[in-house]
Amino acid sequence: DGGITQSPKYLFRKEGQNVTLSCEQNLNHDAMYWYRQDPGQGLRLIYYSQIVNDFQKGDIAEGYSVSREKKESFPLTVTSAQKNPTAFYLCASRVQGGGQPQHFGDGTRLSIL
């Protein structure tokens, strides 16, 4: 069954700690995305990658880092520099090129301890 798997579903971060959110897809999509969703707001783009070993900053990249060493994996690290990390994080992927739909995982909810 093809899809996008995000883990964990819930994550808690202590002050000064870095945490990593996992995103794995078996859809053979080239492009992958990380979004942040806050209550009452739309999704905001953190980072995206259109090909392995390459990624670009989105609108709110400060305090976050990513890697894309494999086509199917796009982990997001929330660093201690991100002072307000509490949010719902969504990973998405799609076939490369304009006009293709994005597919989403079920999200990770990050909270501060």
Next chain:
Amino acid sequence: KQEVTQIPAALSVPEGENLVLNCSFTDSAIYNLQWFRQDPGKGLTSLLLIQSSQREQTSGRLNASLDKSSGRSTLYIAASQPGDSATYLCAVDSAGGGNKLTFGTGTQLKVEL
């Protein structure tokens, strides 16, 4: 910079009513527009994608229209059911957007028995 607005922010209707959700965008140079459904604490499920060359798309009780020149899209839901209760988001894939989506803030729909 593309901006996407959804009105109303929240909507409550009795079961069986037909309803329309609105989405507007500021830059008409788009590849496509996508409508998503989001249940509480979940990821996004793609409902309909309209390419820029299309006027409408239909799936079951859902019909989405696109007027690119005026920067508007509507999602029509026929014979609403309690199971339709969710947040509905629209997202625009802009031609100058670098293969990224711009999301509206969503319409929270409640269909009451």
